[in-house]
Structure formats: structure tokens, C-alpha cells
Amino acid sequence: MSKQQRVWVSRPLFPEVLATLAQHVDLCVETKESKRTPEQLHAKLADVDGAIVGLSDRIDAAAIAGHHRLRAVANLGVGYNNLDLAALTAAGIIATNTPDVLTQTTADYAWALLLAAARRVSSAERWLRAGRWRGGMRFDDWLGVDVHGKTLGILGMGRIGQAVARRASGFDMRVIYHNRSRLPEAVERDCRATWVDKTALLQQADHLVLVLPYGAQSHHAIGAAELDMMKRTAVLVNIARGGIVDDAALAVALRDGRLAAAGLDVFEGEPAVNPALRELDNAVLSPHIASASADTRRAMAQLAADNLLAALGFGPQAGHPPSWLNPEARGRACR
Numbered sequence: 616m617s618k619q620q621r622v623w624v625s626r627p628l629f630p631e632v633l634a635t636l637a638q639h640v641d642l643c644v645e646t647k648e649s650k651r652t653p654e655q656l657h658a659k660l661a662d663v664d665g666a667i668v669g670l671s672d673r674i675d676a677a678a679i680a681g682h683h684r685l686r687a688v689a690n691l692g693v694g695y696n697n698l699d700l701a702a703l704t705a706a707g708i709i710a711t712n713t714p715d716v717l718t719q720t721t722a723d724y725a726w727a728l729l730l731a732a733a734r735r736v737s738s739a740e741r742w743l744r745a746g747r748w749r750g751g752m753r754f755d756d757w758l759g760v761d762v763h764g765k766t767l768g769i770l771g772m773g774r775i776g777q778a779v780a781r782r783a784s785g786f787d788m789r790v791i792y793h794n795r796s797r798l799p800e801a802v803e804r805d806c807r808a809t810w811v812d813k814t815a816l817l818q819q820a821d822h823l824v825l826v827l828p829y830g831a832q833s834h835h836a837i838g839a840a841e842l843d844m845m846k847r848t849a850v851l852v853n854i855a856r857g858g859i860v861d862d863a864a865l866a867v868a869l870r871d872g873r874l875a876a877a878g879l880d881v882f883e884g885e886p887a888v889n890p891a892l893r894e895l896d897n898a899v900l901s902p903h904i905a906s907a908s909a910d911t912r913r914a915m916a917q918l919a920a921d922n923l924l925a926a927l928g929f930g931p932q933a934g935h936p937p938s939w940l941n942p943e944a945r946g947r948a949c950r
């Protein structure tokens with residue numbers, strides 16, 4: 616049966632989540648995720664009331680130009696640097712994201728990368744799989760750097776940064792952080808974390824995890840100068856966004872031994888990855904999967920669907936999507 620409202624979903628989602636959407640709206644679901652040109656994206660958004668999009672979909676003024684039917688865009692992710700919030704708000708289009716549901720899983724993954732990079736897990740596995748473990752291994756082969764008992768630095772101390780910090784207790788680590796605004800004392804106590812300025816963070820951290828949002832202010836927050844300030848034995852972990860680190864400068868620092876290792880889940884211009892990084896054995900690389908556990912991806916998809924349905928006027932939260940990024944866009948919603 617044809618329904619009045621139409622929704623475009625930019626990638627395949629869990630069938631049970633699509634089923635909740637399909638109870639209310641006509642769906643057009645893409646069969647694979649892909650980086651679309653601005654023209655393709657503009658065409659996809661024509662004649663739909665809502666869209667579920669992800670990081671590779673750049674929803675800006677050009678993408679929504681002339682699309683007077685479009686009332687809501689639900690992002691699959693807590694980070695929403697792919698959305699031009701000002702343009703969406705100016706057009707009265709509701710924008711939503713998926714906070715909270717991914718906090719713990721993403722924090723787990725920061726630790727997975729930190730431990731894998733510090734203890735050389737990926738390169739050791741590549742070596743073993745290549746059939747090179749034939750005996751004769753030296754006692755001082757495969758030496759990594761310790762994580763336990765060290766100082767963990769965290770740049771960006773929102774929900775995920777705090778969850779990363781809490782896990783450090785189990786490793787007997789001191790935690791220092793830098794954030795634009797200092798956390799309330801009670802939160803600092805709970806995370807056992809101490810605020811320091813950015814220079815102190817870079818100089819004192821034995822290992823540094825990046826968990827800050829991407830924007831003009833955080834572009835290349837870690838470049839050659841910042842890498843130079845870090846300890847040579849340090850591991851850098853980026854689970855935040857590509858572009859926060861100058862990947863070319865990082866590759867040089869890793870190659871020259873000015874940094875022990877890096878664990879990277881995000882890249883400048885992803886899915887492209889700087890070829891110099893791909894060559895390095897001391898870089899653990901993964902394809903932006905920090906939130907990718909089955910439970911969490913399902914919860915993210917469901918939250919995006921709930922947000923969209925509420926934005927389009929369905930369900931108990933009609934008119935009030937649970938994670939509404941731009942309440943000031945009220946107006947075109949639920950006309």
C-alpha cells in the first residue's frame with residue numbers, strides 16, 4: 616500500500632529497523648553505501664520527506680537546494696560534520712544524530728587500537744600469517760611499549776572521552792585530558808582525570824587518544840608541531856574523525872621513529888587512506904568501525920529510524936525526535 620510520506624535510506628540497514636519505518640512511510644533503500652557526487656545526492660533527496668544518511672553523505676545547502684518537501688535528515692552517527700547544520704536549520708529541516716547508544720562500544724574500540732598498536736598485534740599477526748615464524752626468535756624481538764601504569768592523555772572529553780578514561784583504572788593509569796571547557800569536578804573525580812593545557816597533554820601523555828569532534832577549529836589539531844611535542848615512545852589513537860590529524864605528518868613521524876605507533880580508525884579523505892600510512896608496520900589501521908558491534912549498530916540504526924519517524928510526525932514522540940540537533944528548525948516540521 617502506498618503511504619503519503621517517502622523516505623530515502625542511503626545504505627542498507629537492519630531489516631527489523633526498516634520494518635519499523637515501513638509501517639509508516641514508503642521507503643527507498645540503497646543496496647550499498649557509496650560516496651555519491653553532490654549531484655547524485657541532490658537527485659536522491661528530491662521528492663522525499665525524510666532521509667537517513669551517514670558520514671559519506673555530505674548534506675549541505677547544495678544537496679537540499681529546491682527540495683521543499685524534505686523535512687528531516689537523520690544521521691547514522693554521533694558525529695555530524697557531514698551535515699551543514701546551519702543550512703538545514705535555515706531551510707527548517709530537522710537534523711538528528713545518534714548519541715549515547717555508541718559511547719561504550721566506541722570507547723572499547725579506542726582501547727582495542729591502543730593495545731594493538733602498543734603491543735604490535737597487527738604486524739606480529741601479518742608476520743606469522745606470512746609463515747615467517749620458523750623458530751630462532753630472539754628474546755628481544757617484537758618489543759612493544761607498555762600501556763599499564765602509564766599516563767593516558769585524552770583530547771576531547773565528551774561522553775566517549777569519559778568512557779575511555781573510566782576504563783583506564785583497570786590499567787592503573789594516570790589520566791590527563793584537554794577539552795575546550797573543563798569538566799565539573801564531580802565528573803573529573805568519577806573519571807579520575809585531570810585537566811591540563813594542550814601542550815602539557817602532548818608532552819606528558821605516554822599514550823594519546825583523540826575523541827574530539829571535527830570542525831574548522833580541530834582541523835589538523837595534531838600536525839607536525841604537535842607530534843614533535845609527544846614522547847617518542849607514545850602511541851596515538853584516532854577514533855574521532857579524519858582531518859583532526861595531519862595524516863601525512865603522522866606518517867613521517869611514524870616512519871622516522873618520532874612516535875612509537877598509531878592506531879587509526881579514521882582518515883583524511885576516507886575511504887582513501889594516505890599511501891604512506893599503509894606502508895607502515897607501526898600503524899594499526901581499520902575502516903572506521905569503532906561503533907561496529909552488532910548490538911550498537913542495530914541501536915544506532917533504530918535510533919536514527921525513531922528520530923526520523925518522530926520528526927515526520929509518527930509515534931509517541933511525534934514532533935520531538937529524541938536526539939534533535941537543531942530544535943530551532945521547528946517550523947516546517949509536522950506541518
Ligand code: DGY
Pocket residue numbers: 670691692693694695717855906
Ligand atoms: C560516529 O558515530 O560519529 C561514528 O564515527 C560513525 O560515523
